[in-house]
Amino acid sequence: MAEENQNAKNGKRVGLLERVKSGVREDIDSLRTDLPAKAKEQIEHLKDPTKTQVYTSIFRHKHDDTPRNRALGVLSNVFLHLHPAKINRDAVRYSYTWGMGGITFYLFIVLTFTGVLLMFYYHPTKVQAFRDVLYLEHDVPFGKLLRNMHRWAAHLMVISVWLHMFRVFLTGSYKKPREFNWNIGVLLLVFTLLLSFTGYLLPDDQLGFWAVTVGTNMARATPLLGHEGPFGAQLGMTPYNDVRFGLLGGSIVDANALLRSYIWHCIGIPIVASVLMIVHFWRVRKDGGISGPAPVMLQSEVKDPK
Amino acid sequence: MDWRQLWDIVSAPDNVPIVALIPLLIFYIYLAGKQAKANDDLIGELEASPALAKTHHRKTWPFRPGWQKEVHVWPFLLRIEFLAAIIVTAILMVWSITLSAPLEEPSNPNLTMNPAKAPWYFLGLQEMLVYFDPWIAGVVMPTLIIIGLMVIPYIDTNPLGSGYYTWRQRKFAIGTFLFGFIILWVSMIIIGTFIRGPGWQWFWPGQTWDHNRLIYEVNRDLPDLFGITSNLGKAIFGAIVVGGFFIVGGLLVHALFRRYNPRDYKRMSFLQYNLMMIFLLTMVALPIKMLIRLLFHIKYVWITPWFNI
Numbered sequence: 193m194a195e196e197n198q199n200a201k202n203g204k205r206v207g208l209l210e211r212v213k214s215g216v217r218e219d220i221d222s223l224r225t226d227l228p229a230k231a232k233e234q235i236e237h238l239k240d241p242t243k244t245q246v247y248t249s250i251f252r253h254k255h256d257d258t259p260r261n262r263a264l265g266v267l268s269n270v271f272l273h274l275h276p277a278k279i280n281r282d283a284v285r286y287s288y289t290w291g292m293g294g295i296t297f298y299l300f301i302v303l304t305f306t307g308v309l310l311m312f313y314y315h316p317t318k319v320q321a322f323r324d325v326l327y328l329e330h331d332v333p334f335g336k337l338l339r340n341m342h343r344w345a346a347h348l349m350v351i352s353v354w355l356h357m358f359r360v361f362l363t364g365s366y367k368k369p370r371e372f373n374w375n376i377g378v379l380l381l382v383f384t385l386l387l388s389f390t391g392y393l394l395p396d397d398q399l400g401f402w403a404v405t406v407g408t409n410m411a412r413a414t415p416l417l418g419h420e421g422p423f424g425a426q427l428g429m430t431p432y433n434d435v436r437f438g439l440l441g442g443s444i445v446d447a448n449a450l451l452r453s454y455i456w457h458c459i460g461i462p463i464v465a466s467v468l469m470i471v472h473f474w475r476v477r478k479d480g481g482i483s484g485p486a487p488v489m490l491q492s493e494v495k496d497p498k
Numbered sequence: 499m500d501w502r503q504l505w506d507i508v509s510a511p512d513n514v515p516i517v518a519l520i521p522l523l524i525f526y527i528y529l530a531g532k533q534a535k536a537n538d539d540l541i542g543e544l545e546a547s548p549a550l551a552k553t554h555h556r557k558t559w560p561f562r563p564g565w566q567k568e569v570h571v572w573p574f575l576l577r578i579e580f581l582a583a584i585i586v587t588a589i590l591m592v593w594s595i596t597l598s599a600p601l602e603e604p605s606n607p608n609l610t611m612n613p614a615k616a617p618w619y620f621l622g623l624q625e626m627l628v629y630f631d632p633w634i635a636g637v638v639m640p641t642l643i644i645i646g647l648m649v650i651p652y653i654d655t656n657p658l659g660s661g662y663y664t665w666r667q668r669k670f671a672i673g674t675f676l677f678g679f680i681i682l683w684v685s686m687i688i689i690g691t692f693i694r695g696p697g698w699q700w701f702w703p704g705q706t707w708d709h710n711r712l713i714y715e716v717n718r719d720l721p722d723l724f725g726i727t728s729n730l731g732k733a734i735f736g737a738i739v740v741g742g743f744f745i746v747g748g749l750l751v752h753a754l755f756r757r758y759n760p761r762d763y764k765r766m767s768f769l770q771y772n773l774m775m776i777f778l779l780t781m782v783a784l785p786i787k788m789l790i791r792l793l794f795h796i797k798y799v800w801i802t803p804w805f806n807i
Contacts, residue, residue, distance in 0.1 A: 259570070262570045262572050262573075263570065263572075265572050266570075266571045266572050266576070272571075272572070272576065275571045275575065275576070276571060277570065277571060278568040278569065278570055278571060279568060279569065279571055279574075279575060280567065280568055280569075281565070281566065281567060281568060281569045282557060282559055283575075284569065284574050284575050284578060285559070286578065287529055287533060288533070288663075290526060290529075291578070291579075291582050294579055294582060295582055295586055298582070298583050298586055299586065302586075302587070302590065322604045322605070325601060326601075329598075329601065336598065337594050337595065339599055340593075340594035340595075340597065340598055340599050341590055341591070341594040342599075343599035344515075344590060344593045344594055344597070344599070345590055347512075347514075347515035347618075348515070348586075348589075348590070350515070350619050351515060351518070351519050351522065354519075355522065355523075355526060357647075358523075358526065358679065359526070359530070361650075361672075361675050362530045362534075362663055362672065362675075363659075363660075363661060363662060363663055364658075364659040364660040364661065364662075364664075364668060364671075365660070365661060366650060366651040366654075367651060367654065367656075367657070367659075367660040368651075368657075368660075370651070371651035371652060374648075374650070374651045375648045375651070378644060378647045378648050381647075382644055385619060385620070388617060388619070389617060389620070392617055395601055396604065396605050397601050397602040397603060397604060397605055398602035398603050398604070398605055398606060398609070398611055399512075399600055399601075399602045399611070400605070401605030401606075401607070402610065402611040402614035403614065403615065403616050403617060405614070406614050406615075406616055406624070407616055407620065407636075409632070410623075410627075410632045410633075410635070410636025410637060411636070411637070412632070413631065413632035413633035413636060413637060414633065414637045415633055415637065415638065415805075418633070418637075420632075420633075421633045421637070421805075422633055422804045422805035423804055423805075426804070444607065445605075445607075483660065483661040484660075484661030484662050485557060485559070485661060485662050486660060486661025486662050487555065487556030487557055487662075488537055488540055488541050488544070488556050488557070488662055488664070489657070489658050489659075489660075489667075490541060490544055490545055490551060491545070491658065491667070492545065492548075494657050494658060496761070497761055497764035497765040498764065
């Protein structure tokens with residue numbers, strides 16, 4: 193018991209009870225003094241959440257309004273770093289850019305979001321497809337709004353893609369060094385139309401069925417690869433092996449066509465289009481940002497052709 | 499005047515996008531034209547006075563020495579993007595609440611829709627089916643449109659007009675694009691949407707769709723007009739006519755192009771010049787074929803055992 197006696201004063205042995213009592217008193221005292229202090233400190237921190245560890249772990253820079261932080265706010269954010277930190281003062285003018293490329297991308301996001309929600313309610317089979325759309329229209333909460341929004345966003349995206357191409361052409365933005373990116377853009381335009389077209393069949397109603405029937409009937413007439421096209425018959429094309437058969441998964445628009453349409457619409461084309469979009473945005477930056485508004489050039493400043 | 503019929507077509511939910519596209523196009527053409535005019539005036543001014551050209555900042559927007567040339571993306575660009583996203587969302591919400599997406603009867607292969615129309619953005623191609631066989635209208639033409647768009651940056655050798663609106667410096671390029679996009683593509687979509695009725699027949703706006711209307715039209719083939727009856731004769735004759743179109747048309751374009759676009763002409767390589775010719779003449783062939791059908795009731799000009807044009 194040598195250690196216990198070290199705690200003793202004036203040779204008096206301190207009992208176990210005494211020691212417990214003093215320990216508890218210390219604990220209670222610390223609760224009364226330390227915790228309010230800590231709570232006060234915590235409240236002080238809450239007044240400035242940007243100093244908390246959670247905040248600093250998420251955002252890699254301070255929030256003070258300095259030019260450096262404004263730049264870092266864009267550069268250190270994975271979604272915003274597509275942008276440079278600074279751009280030409282005139283490049284933000286709506287009259288020049290029309291904003292159609294950005295709107296197209298935003299509509300793609302809206303379509304992905306509403307599309308995924310629609311997929312929860314839809315079976316790409318002849319028995320269920322049309323009933324699923326009726327179910328969406330009448331029973332699913334906000335189902336009608338969801339379907340309408342998907343439909344109208346798709347139409348709006350076609351319009352915004354066209355207007356984007358129109359603006360890029362009128363400003364000569366496809367010229368050196370942006371030739372390649374114009375080509376990516378043309379492919380994206382085609383995939384936008386194909387996305388819209390493959391979605392047309394999915395409700396499995398008369399409108400989609402006949403539109404796709406008319407559309408794919410043209411594939412019969414593909415030169416060389418269609419059974420009714422020039423030189424198709426000579427190359428051994430029949431309704432059962434030509435390019436239309438490959439598109440529909442059969443010789444008529446039926447269950448296989450519905451499934452193929454669904455897979456192209458929901459998986460195949462979105463993946464390809466996403467890859468092309470990545471390249472498209474990347475090249476916008478690599479080719480020197482958006483093309484203008486550039487200072488006007490004069491005929492006399494251009495080297496005359498030989 | 500059947501207002502009900504007109505309203506049925508204009509207010510069909512799937513036609514609303516094309517109804518919306520027309521004012522949008524008009525607005526943006528106006529916006530581009532206004533800026534092109536301002537830039538062209540500035541270009542004229544600078545060309546007239548080389549001294550000013552040395553000091554001027556070369557834009558129509560105000561700029562003074564000492565002003566910052568660049569602005570921060572946050573907030574000056576991002577606020578516009580967020581605002582655009584909000585506005586588009588609001589438009590979509592209102593549109594989706596007020597107008598329902600069409601849903602017809604369940605698909606039925608035994609009940610043909612009349613007219614069976616493609617989605618509105620493909621109606622230009624469907625309208626082309628009136629004048630061309632499906633292998634041209636549905637396969638070759640779309641392919642050529644895509645490839646034609648893709649070669650544009652490689653055959654447009656004009657270094658001027660990159661990054662600003664102008665008409666004066668790019669008359670040929672812009673004129674050709676407007677012709678292809680507005681005159682051919684958009685107006686054919688408008689015809690396909692608003693004019694074509696049952697049997698893909700021509701119904702003027704406000705004319706009642708008559709599902710039993712028959713039109714007795716005798717379309718002839720061009721070789722018949724010249725009294726050519728043998729298959730071989732028809733094939734050779736058609737080849738001459740089509741080849742002749744490309745040769746005579748090519749010569750005409752050549753004569754005009756080298757006179758009015760001498761700089762572009764000199765800059766273009768052999769390959770660039772030929773590509774431009776092929777795509778331009780093919781594009782022009784479309785309205786020409788439409789005209790000879792509408793004016794002279796000619797169906798085919800070139801008849802072979804394998805294909806007809």
